[in-house]
Amino acid sequence: MGVTILLSYPVPENKTGPQTAELLIKRIGALGAVQSGQFLVDCETFSSGPTMGGPPRTVHVLHNSEQPAAVFALLESPGPPPKTVPLVADGLFDLLMLKMSSIYASKKQTRMEARGTRFEIADFLVKIGTVTMSSNFKGVLVEVEYRPCFIAGNCWELMREFMQSFLGSVVQNTPPPYFQVHNRLNDVYQPLDTIQQYLDHFASYRKVAGL
């Protein structure tokens, strides 16, 4: 599992989302990327009903097609202090959540998906996907993974240069906000970090009203 950076590519006014995605695909194709399948990251949210007591807690259940056997779950409890508990589980976890439907109710309308194509260039893995929330387009997400390295601080410069080559000035010179807290730049990168980045972006997309 290499270091993965997730970027939200802003859609220019005169273009639609899919067109932007096409444009990025063309650019990455020009660099010599080879298409190698599709990818899908989806997120379903459950919130705890009144039977639990206390402020309502949310559970986000995410799947990543890159890790087909795993299910990621993040529990956000707002009660003081607010904390997020991550979990990586086998596929049976989905069935468990189904069984707990009386306690944790799923909000079907907030199901978010990032779907698109994945490309391989040398040691990099690029995924360009469109984010939809119950078939409403929300934005374009670009995920870039550098496979050989698993410490973000060691390869941030390299990845920034690579991303700027086909994304342009959208890429900032400082690492994304996810990596700037908790000394994450020097920690070993886990698949869970990718999922948390996806969750952050999905949350920001949810806040944007309608598109």
Place this chain on the structure above:
Amino acid sequence: MSANSTSIAMEAPVEMQIQEIAFDGQETYAPSLSMSENLTKLAQKIDFAKCGPEEVNKEITEINRNEDEAEQSTAPPIWPWDSVRNKLRNALTEVSVLADLLTIAKGKKYVVLDPVPHDPPELKPMVMVYARKKSFAGAASVLLSGAERLKNSLAEAQKNRTTTADFHIELLRLRQNFRLKKVNNTIIGDLSYFRSSGSKHIHSGTFEVTKSEEEPDKLLSPPCSPNPNSANKLTSALRVTVPGELQGIASIKVYFQKDQDSLYSSNLNTPDTAFSIPEIDWQRKLEVAQNVLFCKEMFNQLAKEAVQLQSPIPHVVVGNQIIASIFPGVQLVICLSHMEMSTDGKASLPPPIPRHDQVLEHTLHQLLRELHEKKNYPLPHPASAPLGPSRKRSCAGPYAMDREEFVEMTESQTMLEQVIQQAQHTQLRDRTLCILDKLATQYKDPLISVHWLWLNSPTYACIKVTIFAQGYDEIYRNLVIIHVYDTYLKCISRDGKVVHLSYESMELKNYILCQICRHQIMAVQYLAKSMGWQCVANSFNLGSGTLIETFGNASSCILVSPVGDRLISIHCDQNSRVQVSVAQTPRKDFFPGQLVKERKWENLGNSFKEVQWEKMIGKNFLSKMELLMTSLTSSWMQ
């Protein structure tokens, strides 16, 4: 007042002890001792143990005087001390009387001490007798119990030494290692291990356990301690009968063979007569039988794979041998050798195996065990998860394995493939070793040093070959890294070029010779640079020309002196023979002829004269070159 006596007034000194002085100078006096306190203090000073009667008398009279004077001077009475004084006086009187008496009695002149006769006490004989009897009985019982204990332990020790061990105890020990069940008055044991280890080989091996009343001294029971030096003298009450096909000793033999002939000739000193296998205890007998089962299973598995695998030269399974070809011309032979017992108790030896490779045999054992372990299905966590996937697959979820890891998990190699791979690597490594050793001993001018990395695997090794000249290794050193895989070598030279060589050893020899040649010319160039000479032309691949040997390469270069008046041309061929020629730029032998009239054409020079290289002074090529360059460098003064 009389004229002879003087009255002395005694009074305590007025001075009082100063207790403390305040900061303003005021003194606080300690209260002075009263008369009784003073007397107490003095009385405490008396040491009764030290002084003699006269002194005591003196002291007492002193005290008395003090007391009297105290009485006279002050009013308070000293009654508490009065009784003490009286008692002391009485004690003194008595002790002095006793002392006098004893001294007189010692003299034996006036007083003699005589004992006073006592009445004899009345005797009660019966009481005494009874008392004595009781004490004797107690002592006797203690002694008897001790003797009884000693007798018991002696009897037990004798029993353990000479008689056979108890059948049931032996059975208990047997049950600790093997499964036993009772069927119709006989006890049947189970040698198979497929249930416990995940093996798929269903071959039932059963053995029978019987009591042995006859011939008790032939059977042995396993030693109690794991110390191999302790002689095993215990005989067993247990007899173990192993089925016929599992009797004897079996093992898997692995060796290499070249083209139907034996690769190595064997000179094993095996006796011609068959020998009889000595009697071993039942534990080892059962272990040996289980080993036979294991070897049979391994051979079955290998034979199955050999038949199923597709390979360019098909593997041959003949009788108890599997012949797989590694390289064209070299074969790997795996055979199951089973030393069986014939009916008269003597064993017949199998034909001697040439140069059995124990490493590969160990590999085979390891691989089969690995196979068993993989098939061993773990209980899934949680209990509702499907039963079936291997341990790695069930952990794939929680460890978030990605697609590449999944693909890796599904790829697997059969046992035979893995063994063939390792055998190939072994052969290739041996060949590479031979070639490099031969070259290192053959070539002395640039030295070849070979370093094998210690970090390797059964299918990979890495070698670092350094070519350098003695004394000039700081100037230039040629490095080649050789990665040895199973069927090919990857050589990386100093300039980064990667070459893949096959298993033919001549290719490696050719490559190394080219590198040696290259080293010579490169080293000369670096040496020239450090001496101020310039290289004006070089060529690394001149080919071998008309020489018969086809290995290696020739290379050459031309150097020009710092001033520019001398030229050296060096040609180095594949046998490290060098040809060096020297030229001078203003030609000494220029004569204007018909065509070339002007003097200026003498500067073209370039008629090279060969140097007699064997006569040059110098240890190796580079030192000779250094000498040559030094001698040809002309100074500005000339």
